[in-house]
Amino acid sequence: MITRRSTLIAGAALLATPALAQTFPDRPVRLVVAYPPGGNVDFSARLLAPAMSHALGQQVVVDNRAGAGGIVGTEAVARARPDGHTILITGTAPVSIFPVAMERLPYDPLRDFTPIGMTYRVPIVLMVAKDITARTLVEFVARSKATPGGMSAGTAGIGSGAHLAIELFNAGSGANLVHVPYRGTGPALNDLIAGNIPVVFDQLSSALQLHADGRARILGIASAARSRLLPEVETLREAGIVQPELSTTLGMLAPAGTPAPVVEKLRSAMEAALSEGMARERLMSLGAEIPAPAQMTSAHYGAVIREELEIYRRAVQLGNVKLD
Incomplete structure (x- = not known):
């Protein structure tokens, strides 16, 4: 029944x-x-x-x-x-x-x-302060390894996609980045512009204007191919680092x-x-x-x-x- x-x-x-x-x-x-x-x-x-x-x-x-x-x-x-x-x-x-x-x-x-x-x-991008002289991801990784105690890298917070991208970046490249969580993207980017932190991982959409204005520089992008908006910026895949795509x-x-x-x-x-x-x-x-x-x-x-x-x-x- x-x-x-x-x-x-x-x-x-x-x-x-x-x-x-x-x-x-x-x-x-x-x-x-x-x-x-x-x-x-x-x-x-x-x-x-x-x-x-x-x-x-x-x-x-x-x-x-x-x-x-x-x-x-x-x-x-x-x-x-x-x-x-x-x-x-x-x-x-x-x-x-x-x-x-x-x-x-x-x-x-x-x-x-x-x-x-x-x-x-x-895509998630790796953005560096103006005084970072590294021009390629390989140079950047080498500089992070040579930095005593590691190089600080800010994100919007613990458990964010950008934070997890840092973990994968370190594992895939051997870089020595130390995660610094902020209460949102804005404070992290403000500190990057002010030179208080050398690196921020964030979404491309948030980083584009800072890159265009020269207030900071996008060094790498975690997409499968180069962005049509930033054809000069290499992908993490090209540098042999982490997953081919890390994004929101x-x-x-x-x-x-x-x-x-x-x-x-x-x-x-x-x-x-x-x-x-x-x-x-x-x-x-x-x-x-x-x-x-x-x-x-x-x-x-x-x-x-x-x-x-x-x-x-x-x-x-x-x-x-x-x-x-």
């Missing part, structure tokens, strides 16, 4: 899926940002929402659900009804760092979500169990938004690497999350990083 009832329920769900996909969305879609207004994820959500609204025929409303470094909003989407009307736009930390750096997390990024697609990546990765997720046709409608709307001239050019001007349409898929973003989990698991072990 139980088996027969379960079979009937499953059959009813399968029959309902095409109808749901045809009518979706029948009301506004909530695009949850697990951070306060003003950051990169919020900026991206508000940039893409109008074009996604046009593609879906329903308004896409940005909903800031901040708390616990992104955990509150991420969990809210994991527990939401899997009908496509509540989705998440997220950065790297909630789905690729917290799961390997925290003992307890109220969601599992692989079990509790269905990937919609990767939005873009912003943005993507969209739906609750697990969201029907595949609904996910595809959301993915198609995301792709349309990223193809729109103004939004695309704005993101690319900030150093965003937007994937080709063939890579803007649910399967590809799922593979990226799994790859990042393993990369950051190793970095957490190297630095003995534990987040509360």
